[in-house]
Amino acid sequence: MKKYKEVSIDSTTQRMYERAQEMGIETVWERLEKQQPQCGYGLLGVCCRNCMMGPCRINPFGGEPRRGVCGADADTIVARNLLRMIAAGAAAHSDHGRHVALTLLIAAEMAEKFKKEGKPVLELDNMASNVLPYQVRDVEKLKAVAKRLGIETEGKTIRELAREVAEVALHDFGKQDEEALAFLKAYLNPKTYEIFEKAPEKAGMPWFENGILPRGIDREIVESLHRTHIGTDHDPVSILLHGLKTSLGDAWGGSLIATELQDILFGTPQVIKAEANLGVLKEDYVNIVVHGHEPVLSEKIVEAAQDPELLELAEKLGAKGINVVGMCCTGLEVLMRHGIPIAGNFLQQEMAIVTGAVEAMVVDVQCIMPATVDVARCFHTKIIDTSPLATFPGAIHIKFDERRADEIAREIVRTAVENFPNRSKQRVEIPKEKMAGYVGFSVEAILKHFGGSLKPLEEAIVEGKIKGVAGLVGCNNPKIKQDHNHIKIANELMKRDVLLIGTGCWATAAMKYGIFLPEYVDTENVGPGLREFAKEWGIPPALNMGSCVDCTRMLVLADLIARDLNVPISALPVVGSAPEAMTEKAVSIGTYFVASGITTHLGIVPPVLGGPKVVKILTQDLYDIVGAAFIVEPDPYKAAKLMYDHIMKKRKELGI
Amino acid sequence: MPTDSKPTIFINPAKCIGCRQCEIACAVEHSQSKDLFSAIFEDPLPLPRIHILPMGAYNVPMNCRHCDGAPCVEVCPTGALYHDEDGAVMITPEKCIGCKMCAIVCPFGIPEFEALNGVMFKCDLCPDRRVEGKLPACVEACKTGALQFGTIDEIVSNVRKETAERIIRLKEGTYEEEYNGWDLFRSMYAEIIRINEGESK
Numbered sequence: 045m046k047k048y049k050e051v052s053i054d055s056t057t058q059r060m061y062e063r064a065q066e067m068g069i070e071t072v073w074e075r076l077e078k079q080q081p082q083c084g085y086g087l088l089g090v091c092c093r094n095c096m097m098g099p100c101r102i103n104p105f106g107g108e109p110r111r112g113v114c115g116a117d118a119d120t121i122v123a124r125n126l127l128r129m130i131a132a133g134a135a136a137h138s139d140h141g142r143h144v145a146l147t148l149l150i151a152a153e154m155a156e157k158f159k160k161e162g163k164p165v166l167e168l169d170n171m172a173s174n175v176l177p178y179q180v181r182d183v184e185k186l187k188a189v190a191k192r193l194g195i196e197t198e199g200k201t202i203r204e205l206a207r208e209v210a211e212v213a214l215h216d217f218g219k220q221d222e223e224a225l226a227f228l229k230a231y232l233n234p235k236t237y238e239i240f241e242k243a244p245e246k247a248g249m250p251w252f253e254n255g256i257l258p259r260g261i262d263r264e265i266v267e268s269l270h271r272t273h274i275g276t277d278h279d280p281v282s283i284l285l286h287g288l289k290t291s292l293g294d295a296w297g298g299s300l301i302a303t304e305l306q307d308i309l310f311g312t313p314q315v316i317k318a319e320a321n322l323g324v325l326k327e328d329y330v331n332i333v334v335h336g337h338e339p340v341l342s343e344k345i346v347e348a349a350q351d352p353e354l355l356e357l358a359e360k361l362g363a364k365g366i367n368v369v370g371m372c373c374t375g376l377e378v379l380m381r382h383g384i385p386i387a388g389n390f391l392q393q394e395m396a397i398v399t400g401a402v403e404a405m406v407v408d409v410q411c412i413m414p415a416t417v418d419v420a421r422c423f424h425t426k427i428i429d430t431s432p433l434a435t436f437p438g439a440i441h442i443k444f445d446e447r448r449a450d451e452i453a454r455e456i457v458r459t460a461v462e463n464f465p466n467r468s469k470q471r472v473e474i475p476k477e478k479m480a481g482y483v484g485f486s487v488e489a490i491l492k493h494f495g496g497s498l499k500p501l502e503e504a505i506v507e508g509k510i511k512g513v514a515g516l517v518g519c520n521n522p523k524i525k526q527d528h529n530h531i532k533i534a535n536e537l538m539k540r541d542v543l544l545i546g547t548g549c550w551a552t553a554a555m556k557y558g559i560f561l562p563e564y565v566d567t568e569n570v571g572p573g574l575r576e577f578a579k580e581w582g583i584p585p586a587l588n589m590g591s592c593v594d595c596t597r598m599l600v601l602a603d604l605i606a607r608d609l610n611v612p613i614s615a616l617p618v619v620g621s622a623p624e625a626m627t628e629k630a631v632s633i634g635t636y637f638v639a640s641g642i643t644t645h646l647g648i649v650p651p652v653l654g655g656p657k658v659v660k661i662l663t664q665d666l667y668d669i670v671g672a673a674f675i676v677e678p679d680p681y682k683a684a685k686l687m688y689d690h691i692m693k694k695r696k697e698l699g700i
Numbered sequence: 701m702p703t704d705s706k707p708t709i710f711i712n713p714a715k716c717i718g719c720r721q722c723e724i725a726c727a728v729e730h731s732q733s734k735d736l737f738s739a740i741f742e743d744p745l746p747l748p749r750i751h752i753l754p755m756g757a758y759n760v761p762m763n764c765r766h767c768d769g770a771p772c773v774e775v776c777p778t779g780a781l782y783h784d785e786d787g788a789v790m791i792t793p794e795k796c797i798g799c800k801m802c803a804i805v806c807p808f809g810i811p812e813f814e815a816l817n818g819v820m821f822k823c824d825l826c827p828d829r830r831v832e833g834k835l836p837a838c839v840e841a842c843k844t845g846a847l848q849f850g851t852i853d854e855i856v857s858n859v860r861k862e863t864a865e866r867i868i869r870l871k872e873g874t875y876e877e878e879y880n881g882w883d884l885f886r887s888m889y890a891e892i893i894r895i896n897e898g899e900s901k
Binding site: 080081083084085087088101103104105106107649653654 | 719724748
């Protein structure tokens, strides 16, 4: 069994892990230990299970077998497996986007129906009615998105516009023509667009259709599965080109749609102060943890938790109130928009339950460990699953339906409140530690903060006050001491005057250590240039841009800078990093960062090393093809150095 | 009174599912870096000392038995092969002349020839790991228990106990076939028959 200090640098995780051990509760770290050593073929990516002549694997030490039954060699197998990971990651993000687009459509349709029925509701034209479960909260953003998409906004009601935007988004998922995605065309700067068009030529495959411009979000994912089917595509180069294409369908399609339409439906995040870490759980309150990725449900839970009737019930049952806290990206969504505190990132989901103070963990999709149900069995905690596509054996199913969202959210909160008397008070231990921070740095909020344009930031970069920008992204991985690499890389970069923007579990990690406080600039971890800039503008040295699906906010920001400087994104002194990557979504994010021209570091070696050609393409050849490539380096100090060197190289090329 | 205090690697083909993880772990252990991700880039590439032989529906892990009175040690003309203090059969590469006599006399066909240096190589029971009190790399890698490390007494008494338990379970009618190795195949076919006869669980 691991010592508690080995698993995390977070003292709340350390204490809860110790507590789990005392209680004999198995957690993610024990399960990882029981998996050791993990399959070497799998770690290297040289295991193929794509047909039933297999499973096949290639001997990484040069001996037989060198080929699978079909004749595929290590590079083909590795490339195929990587493409499947990208496709799965893009599918997860994009399906999330589709769900949001459908919600917007449902909202518009319901508004139309209400209008037709002549229901006496206020401001239905603005869809700000309190009768509708979902409304357009950010009319400005809706208009801005519609404008970008080339939709005529004059003389249209909000619900008409909402419907049209939703329809364009949904069309992007399933369209069959050869045109690039409408969202990609609307958002991407022309110079980068050109790189996407020419990528196959540079890779020596001019016959590749449409460059790496994604045509349909679903289509590219389906084509990934087609290409990796037995006997289809065997050239690692074309397989990887399609990987870039699929990931770009996620970046400038699925994920972008998710972010933009969520902003329309729930409001664009604005700078707000909030708190993070397990200390946000409250002893005398009904604690509800919303966990997963989609705000469609959690927004409603937050509302329902303010329902006077339910608050009264909570009081009647002995609680002082209802305390909704977030976990993972669902947590970040409500954190960014409402300042709802976030209890932790990925590796703290079991830890939250171990406090013994959680009445219900309400989950939707992605990154929710089935083990939460097992841990919850040791306490009174109820796991409530809500998505028809994510069922947890042992959990309570309360199926979510957008049309009856308010009613269902109240039912979920009621279930949690009614569970409060089952809490065993002597088994409650909530760590005290929590940290405040400023969050809500959407692109719009950043623009607003800098007075309407990115000029101040660009000037600081040109002057060299800020050397560049690093986008840090998500995930915890129990193979790495929780948050250790996140924080080390962040500090090492800030010391070198690199401004940080970030999302996902990285953002939660950074928040827990106070990096999102403006005061943090006075620590030794921030270089003089960045300190001066941050103080001048009253910002923390790192900006929280949201959940992992919101990585597109970083792309949009990079795109704005690229437009201003009239260069492709790949020319900018910008890097990306996923220091503790874990999910297939992270593989998709990393790939679309690189494809979009942002050189990206991975702190966990992805399963590709078994294919030397694939490794060379990913780490070297991609520089010639799209102007960026992957850096793989598990050591956070070395990684920060490599990322900084890349930024300096880009500065030199730009002549600044 | 123990009959043999020298531990060795015992193989149980019934439990081998043929993942070949032991081969990888062995090669990595015998690399310079002892790290999978670095080992595959080494020159020369490290080689495994254990091999999984697929025999029809069965997989048999084959490695050095480290025999008492090992024929390979007895025939080695230069004394390159010897028993170390733990009883493991070791090779001193500097003394090996590559005559392959050890391979000829080995009843299991274990010693292999390394063409690059013209010397023989074989399982050495992971001397570096022994110093640290760890299990041999292949045994640690084996997740199904097909490879076990211990003295003959320990192993035999374990086998005796497991068999006794199995007999009891058989008698009580609760014995379920193990989903491992050849049992995996047997149980797969048993399941297919059940399904065909409409008696699916």
